[in-house]
Amino acid sequence: MYSQGLIGTNTETEESEEFLAAFQARIDREEKIEANDPMPEAYRKTLIRQIGQHAHSEIVGMLPEGNWITRAPTLRRKLALLAKVQDEGGHGLYLYSAAETLGISREQMTEELLTGKAKYSSIFNYPTPSWADMGAIGWLVDGAAIMNQVPLCRCSFGPYARAMVRICKEESFHQRQGYELMSVLAKGAPEQKQMAQDALNRWWWPSLMMFGPYDSDSSHSDQNMEWKIKRFSNDELRQKFVDATVPQAELIGLTMPDPDLKWNPDRNKGQGGYDIGEIDWSEFWRVVKGGGPMNRDRIAARTKAWEDGAWVREAALAHADKRRARRAAAQEAAE
Ligand code: FAQ
Numbered sequence: 001m002y003s004q005g006l007i008g009t010n011t012e013t014e015e016s017e018e019f020l021a022a023f024q025a026r027i028d029r030e031e032k033i034e035a036n037d038p039m040p041e042a043y044r045k046t047l048i049r050q051i052g053q054h055a056h057s058e059i060v061g062m063l064p065e066g067n068w069i070t071r072a073p074t075l076r077r078k079l080a081l082l083a084k085v086q087d088e089g090g091h092g093l094y095l096y097s098a099a100e101t102l103g104i105s106r107e108q109m110t111e112e113l114l115t116g117k118a119k120y121s122s123i124f125n126y127p128t129p130s131w132a133d134m135g136a137i138g139w140l141v142d143g144a145a146i147m148n149q150v151p152l153c154r155c156s157f158g159p160y161a162r163a164m165v166r167i168c169k170e171e172s173f174h175q176r177q178g179y180e181l182m183s184v185l186a187k188g189a190p191e192q193k194q195m196a197q198d199a200l201n202r203w204w205w206p207s208l209m210m211f212g213p214y215d216s217d218s219s220h221s222d223q224n225m226e227w228k229i230k231r232f233s234n235d236e237l238r239q240k241f242v243d244a245t246v247p248q249a250e251l252i253g254l255t256m257p258d259p260d261l262k263w264n265p266d267r268n269k270g271q272g273g274y275d276i277g278e279i280d281w282s283e284f285w286r287v288v289k290g291g292g293p294m295n296r297d298r299i300a301a302r303t304k305a306w307e308d309g310a311w312v313r314e315a316a317l318a319h320a321d322k323r324r325a326r327r328a329a330a331q332e333a334a335e
Contacts, residue, residue, distance in 0.1 A: 200254050
């Protein structure tokens, strides 16, 4: 049914109505789209945007926690934090690889991140002034990430869906270690409980913003859901996260920083759920556009890491070139 083309490229005939309808039919049959399959250019671009943003988020997301590795209070806490930050680096690598299958290079994605052309999650532009922020990030940020990412394991694009399976398993450990850390602080001295409460106050609203704008303002949702890249809307996932997380806060004696939070028995088709206050979208867009408290530091840190790593990339490429040349010479000698 499909003519084979270069990865991610389509001729104009392939973009005909017939081609688009046949592609949508594959999606509707829940077939996985693989990298070499012909696909609409808009589908390819959307995936490069989303997977690229996701990869950048993982790599930039290492920075707020990396800030605490040398100051973790015990060896056990340090081990867990180190493992978590390393996992995030690994997630970035799987995701960059998944995006590369769509025909964009790692260098190009990095350049787009460092020049501000590509986005990464707003959440990583907030500072981590206290140890309790490590608990809040694991509990809330990884908790929100899991809610968003479990449905991505069923994304229509095969390489992304498969990468997400392992990522979600690791995020689940991250969430548990964060919640456990918060629960220990909440049970500790009054000063420790206050640290945990302050961290919750700092991270709650930015975590709700991670899910993206309200559905009414989400420019990509309808198309992404039709292509089964997204399975739930931003508001649906945000609501699931709120409903799962509020009882967890109550259990450890912490209070959500939202005076309008209240149980609404009519939510979720009569099963009940929480109403929340208005989200400050002006803050969200300010942070997304580069005006958050840590945007500048985050990009400076990634730029330095990229520049400092140049010799490693050059050495690896030179080694690969040498091996290729040796192999070619050996083959020539054998002929
Ligand atoms: N931050 O029309 P929609 C993690 C942008 S990984 C910045 O609703 P869409 C692991 C959006 O890109 C966290 N920008 O867009 C970890 C679009 O802009 P564009 C990252 C945002 O794509 C834990 C515009 O707003 N996760 O946490 C944000 O349908 C702990 C309109 O929005 C992923 O990337 C935001 N929060 O839905 C690591 C998951 N929200 O491109 C370390 C995959 C929206 O038109 C420590 N991504 N925007 O210029 C997704 O599921 C989707 O892309 C959404 C946005 C849900 C983020």
